Amino acid sequence: MTLSKYCASGNDFLIFHTFLKKDYSEFAIKYCNRFYGIGADGLVVLLPLSDDNIYYRWDFYNSDGSKANMCGNASRAVSLYAYNNHIAPLKHSFVSDSGIINTSIEEIIDNKQAIVQSKLGKYDIKGTFSETIDGINYTFHNIYMTIPHIICKTSSEEEFNKLSSNIALLSTLRHKHNANVNIAFMENNNIYYCTYERGVEGITQACGTGACAVYVAYQMLDRTINLIPPSKEILQVSHKSDEIYFAGLVSKVCDCILS
Numbered sequence: 001m002t003l004s005k006y007c008a009s010g011n012d013f014l015i016f017h018t019f020l021k022k023d024y025s026e027f028a029i030k031y032c033n034r035f036y037g038i039g040a041d042g043l044v045v046l047l048p049l050s051d052d053n054i055y056y057r058w059d060f061y062n063s064d065g066s067k068a069n070m071c072g073n074a075s076r077a078v079s080l081y082a083y084n085n086h087i088a089p090l091k092h093s094f095v096s097d098s099g100i101i102n103t104s105i106e107e108i109i110d111n112k113q114a115i116v117q118s119k120l121g122k123y124d125i126k127g128t129f130s131e132t133i134d135g136i137n138y139t140f141h142n143i144y145m146t147i148p149h150i151i152c153k154t155s156s157e158e159e160f161n162k163l164s165s166n167i168a169l170l171s172t173l174r175h176k177h178n179a180n181v182n183i184a185f186m187e188n189n190n191i192y193y194c195t196y197e198r199g200v201e202g203i204t205q206a207c208g209t210g211a212c213a214v215y216v217a218y219q220m221l222d223r224t225i226n227l228i229p230p231s232k233e234i235l236q237v238s239h240k241s242d243e244i245y246f247a248g249l250v251s252k253v254c255d256c257i258l259s
Helices: 025-032 072-084 155-164 165-179 210-219
Strands: 001-007 011-017 042-048 056-063 091-096 101-107 113-121 122-134 135-145 148-153 180-187 190-197 226-228 237-238 243-258
Touching: 001 072, 011 072, 025 042, 025 056, 042 072, 042 237, 072 091, 072 101, 072 210, 072 243, 091 135, 091 237, 113 190, 135 155, 135 210, 148 165, 148 210, 155 165, 155 190, 165 180, 165 190, 180 210, 190 210, 210 226, 210 237, 210 243
Parallel strands: 011 042, 056 091, 148 180, 190 226
Antiparallel strands: 001 011, 001 243, 042 056, 091 101, 101 113, 113 243, 122 135, 135 148, 180 190, 226 237, 237 243
């Protein structure tokens, strides 16, 4: 059996395709482990479909074995994997538990790298709430972007660094609100952000749905904004026809043959 490892702007995934649909939770736990496995933020299983317009469906597992409806960066990684393995063309759609996802390989850089865009669709602004942290009252935006996210927009780089480095706080907020937690800071036309992700239970190098949720929280839908995650690989997020798109680099890391 061969597992392929792809990285989308710092978010890494193990991917394979099969006709056998089953629960791969334990498989995800074993091989996503960074010490005793291959190491990844998640596992994606492609199940081919015989549909003229939809090329496959996926099952997505976080590294802890839990399933998730959607993962933005994984949608870009799996798009390049499907193209490289002759499963789908440059522009195609697939089915996730959040519905149909449309992806497009915008630019092939070489045989291992490409710029890939995904359309995440409509968002839902659930409102705001307040949290008092170290005696300071912070406003959090509650936004559903295929999965739930809460976002805190900080007013300075110092504040951003302080909150984003407080892992105990982020974990508490993640469990309290059952959502991914995003801390953000805007400077010029760039938004720096980090995401504490459910299922990974830590800050990932990038989060696609998180980048899009942060973009919505800043209410700058009339322009394309650079979102910069901890990996420093830029994600470009835009708003077209009432839907959110985002694009960035996807790299094939390697193929791993399991004995």
